[in-house]
Amino acid sequence: MDLFEYQGKQYFARYGIPVSPGGVADTVEQAVAVADEVGYPVVVKAQVKVGGRGKAGGVKLAADEDELRLHAGNILGLDIKGHVVHRLWIERSSDIAREYYASFTLDRPNKKHLGMLSAQGGVEIEVVAEENPDAIAMLSIDPLRGLDLAAARAWVDEATLDEAAREQAAALLVRLYECYTKGDCDLAEVNPLILTPDGRVHALDAKVTLDENASFRHPEWEEFRATETEDPREKMAKEKGLNYIGLDGDVGIIANGAGLAMSTLDVVNQVGGSAANFLDIGGGANADVMAAALEVIHSDPKVKSIFVNIFGGITRVDEVAKGVLEALSRVTITAPIVLRLDGTNATQGRAILAAHLSDTLITEPTMLDAARRAVALAKA
Amino acid sequence: MSIFVDENTKVIVQGLTGGQGRFHGLRNRDYGTKVVGGVTPGKGGTDVDGIPVFNSVAEAVAATGATASFVVVPPRFAADAIIEAAQGGITFIVCITEGIPAHDEAVTYNRLVEEFPGVRLLGPNCPGIISPGKCNIGITSGDIALAGGPVGIVSRSGTLTYQALYELSSQGVGQTTCVGIGGDPVPGTNFIDCLAAFEADPETKAVMMIGEIGGSEEERAAEWITTHMTKPVVSYVAGVTAPPGRKMGHAGAIISGSKGTAQAKMDALAAAGVHVCQNPTEAGEKMVEIVKALALG
Known part of the structure; x- marks a missing residue:
């Protein structure tokens, strides 16, 4: 779950990381x-x-109330790359002497934590990494040992932060690491981390991604959830407990398993179509899950056909077939549905559907055939 | 031969008395796997359909001589269960649990490496391992696998593992072992571990590798293949059309910035001489072709 800047700053503050008042x-x-x-x-x-x-004009300095009213009025409602601004963060302006960069994330190949620190902050770190990789001090941290103040001090030295900033920055990095680990972040990034002319170090921005698998030990995340997504389809799916991502195409997708769902998107694309969504119904899909899935997909006006791609492993295809029929008796779906059913109890599953097949409820023997059919129907 | 497990592997199920543990544990036993015990703290002395339950892994190992464990417990207990298995003397741990926090996985992985270097963890968040006709630990449906080899399968995705088994079995091509390594950010066993084991296994003649977006494991595997692999490899990578920045179900399946795209992985694999296919069906067909050619040769 990605946090907004203001939420990230509030999260930082919980771990004692200094941020601007706002x-x-x-x-x-x-x-x-x-x-x-x-x-x-x-x-x-x-x-x-x-x-x-x-x-895009979404960050402005206001010296007084008149300027604030002007800028706030302009920014609220502004469309930034498809994201409409509904909320502002107002904070005391900071004088900036120097801008740094700091982040913690998982180093997947090495299965350790990776800290990145640079005296060249304020710009995109990808750009620094490309143009001047030596300007980033990388620190591999053993998750069993963590980051202590001594290591943080050596690290700020290595990154050649200004002398005046080093001690405060080291302390801040230890806290940021604690926020990253105890706070169960996938990413905790500060860009820029600033040194003010009067010698204070604090986080001027906050980019935090939380690991949703850890929600069970973070009741405080509940407040972040309310603002998590603005896509009405994703909101609805979330409420129904479905793993859904809205896309721009016209073929609705339902599959069991993340890999198969991704693969379904790929195959639809290969045969000249485009998917309206990613939707993984997971294992053991019953009628309730199927009804919810069909309902979410049907709520998307762009959807012209629906491709249900099921490979029964533990999920039993006869249960899926029953689920589809029951779902159709509960919700009215006008878009044609193409099913590809394979795996555990596939024969029984197809038999259950046999008597109900029509122009709008179709089965195809393979994933590719079903994709072609669903795409053709979407274009018809 | 099979890799990591065989017909003699004795398995305990941590969480056997739970709904999922019972269901899959009994299915594994019905398949012919030597499921010799279960572990649930506080339920020692009872049994599940004749399988004795113990209070701890150590007790279960002492009583049964098990060397493998199937961990099927909820996410918040999984990390502890894995460590308990290693402490109890288990050397091969299969954890199917989905939803373990990434930090717990990182700590657990590093503890295993440091304190229990002889222990292999498969997963978490994986379908498990099946050596057709010999041993099935996990949630793979045994009837879609075909014994006799000659293909080894390694996959990051559950349902695509089944799809791969099905594509081969339905055309009469068997498997030596099929390993689901799982889609989490810190997998205990990676592609290279499996490729190396398949390369060393005389009965495995070719390998099917199923990847997906996120991370750089496929690229690393490609490097390894270039320098070490003599057997043909067929690959499919899911997620060509996945948008950046969105997690596709698996915790590890996310394209960050320009990294982790399916195309980059496919390019790396193709450069390593791997037969890269556009979808699972094509990958199945390619493998059937290779196996037929090997048989003729």
Whole structure:
């Protein structure tokens, strides 16, 4: 789960990482109230989960209330690469002497934690990595040992942070690592991490991705969930407990298993179509799950046909077939449905559907045949 | 021959008394796997359909001589269960649990490497391993596998593992062993471990490798294949059309920035001399062709 900047900063604050004083605002009046509290000048920052908001006019400095009203009014409702701004983060403007970069993530090939620290912050780290890789001090951290202050001190030295920043930065990095591990982040990134002219180090931005598998030990994440997705289809799927990702095509996809679902998208694409979604119904799909899946897909007006791709392993195909029929008796689906059913009890499953087959309920023997049929129907 | 397990492998099931543990444990036994015990703290002395249940792995190992464990417990207990298995003397651990926090996986993996270097973990979040006709640990349906070889299968995805088995079995091509390594960010066993074992196994003549988006394991496998693999490899990588930045079900299946795309993986594998196919059916057909050619040769 990706957090908005303001949520990331709130999360950082829980772990004692210094951030600028600020608050969220959904209206111009709220923005003014926050600014009155933290004091001018303030920075008005669009809260969107997409990069490049500064260039798009989503970050502005306001010296007084008039400027704040102007900028807040302009930014609220602004469309940044398809993301409409509904919320602002208003924070006290910081004077910046130097900008650094710091992050922690999983080093998958080495199965250790990877810390990245650079004295060249404020720009995209991918650009630094490409143009000047030596400017990034990489630190491999053994998850069994963690990061202590001594190691953090050596690390800030290696990254050649300014002398004035080193001690505070080392302490901040230890806290950021704690936020990353104890806070169950997949990514905890600060860019820029700043040194102010009066010698203070703090996080001016926050990019946090939480590991949803750890939600069971983080009841405090509940508040982040409400704002997680704006796609109405994804919201609906989430409520129904489905693993769904909205896409732009017109063939609705239902498959069991993430790999098969991905593969289904690929095959639809190979035969000249495009998928409206990714939807993995997981193992043991019963009528409720199938009904929910069909309902979510049907709620998408772009969907012209639906491809149900099931390979029964533990999932029994006869149960899936019953599920489809029961689902169809509960929800009205107008788009034609093409099914490919294989694996455990596939023969029984196909037999259950046999009497119900029609122009809008079709079975095909293979994944490729079914993809071709679903794509043809979507184009018809 | 098979890799990692064979007809003599004695298996205990951690979580045998739970719904899933019972279902899959008994299915594995029905397949012919030597399921010799179960472990559930507090339920020692009972049994599940005749399989004795013990309070701890150590007790189960002492009583049964098991060397393998099938971990089928909820995510929050899985890391501890894996470590308990290693401490109890198990050397091959299969964990099917989905949804273990990544940090727990990283800690568990590193503990195994450091404290129990002789232990192999398969998974988590994997379908398990099947050596057709000999041993089935996990959730793979035994009837889609065909004994006798000559193909080894290694896959990051569950349902695509079944698809691969099915594509081969339905055309009469058997498997030596089929290993599902799972789609999590920190898998205990990776492609290279399996490729190396298949390369060393005289009965395996060719390998089917199923990858997916995310990480760089396929690229690393490609490098290894270039320098070490003499047997033909057929590959399919799922997720060519996956959008960047979105997790596709598996915790590890995400394209970050320009890294982890299916195309990059396919290019790397093709450069390593692997037969890269566009979909599972094509991969199955290619493998059948290779096996027929090997038989003639």
